[in-house]
Amino acid sequence: MKELYDLSYSLLNKYVKLKRLQWHAYATEAIMKDLAVYLNEDKDKWGIAGLLHDLDIEFTYSDVTKHTLETKVILNNLVFPNDVIDAICMHNDKASNQKRSEKFHFALSSSDALSGFIAYVISAKHSNLIKELHVDSVYECLLDHNFAKHYDKTPIFEYEYLKIDIKTFISIGVDAMKKASNKIGFNN
Numbered sequence: 081m082k083e084l085y086d087l088s089y090s091l092l093n094k095y096v097k098l099k100r101l102q103w104h105a106y107a108t109e110a111i112m113k114d115l116a117v118y119l120n121e122d123k124d125k126w127g128i129a130g131l132l133h134d135l136d137i138e139f140t141y142s143d144v145t146k147h148t149l150e151t152k153v154i155l156n157n158l159v160f161p162n163d164v165i166d167a168i169c170m171h172n173d174k175a176s177n178q179k180r181s182e183k184f185h186f187a188l189s190s191s192d193a194l195s196g197f198i199a200y201v202i203s204a205k206h207s208n209l210i211k212e213l214h215v216d217s218v219y220e221c222l223l224d225h226n227f228a229k230h231y232d233k234t235p236i237f238e239y240e241y242l243k244i245d246i247k248t249f250i251s252i253g254v255d256a257m258k259k260a261s262n263k264i265g266f267n268n
């Protein structure tokens with residue numbers, strides 16, 4: 081699995097050039113890995129799915145009906161595990177037409193949304209200082225309908241399929257992003 085992980089990092093560097101998108105990939109990876117450990121799932125597979133879920137976003141983003149389909153072609157040619165490819169495709173069901181059905185799928189969809197939301201909370205409420213972030217701050221922002229109205233929070237609530245409570249889910253996300261702070265563009 082180490083070889084596949086190394087390959088995943090080089091793919092990310094090859095296809096994702098914008099720093100903020102790289103940070104988002106690393107943040108989602110960090111959450112997925114810690115979530116996998118908490119749920120006794122495959123840490124490497126979940127981490128790779130987090131890292132590569134938006135691999136084609138820079139060349140498909142204007143068309144949500146294509147996002148993930150290009151990633152599927154790239155990963156299929158390199159013989160990535162099918163369940164990793166499926167989870168990545170299913171995080172954008174507008175393109176894949178495949179409905180999320182397993183923990184892995186819901187974990188990726190909710191972690192993707194949570195990592196983006198946490199990043200938004202840090203910049204909007206904590207002057208970009210990740211060390212000041214607390215679980216309750218994210219929780220309150222999530223329940224505040226006037227906060228980040230433009231942000232689609234719906235996928236975050238797929239954490240329910242993981243059979244954990246919301247504070248645990250947010251706490252795993254916050255802690256994972258704090259540990260990865262030097263890779264995801266936030267000051268300590």
Ligand SMILES: [Fe+2]
Nearest residue numbers: 104133134192
């Ligand atoms: Fe994403």
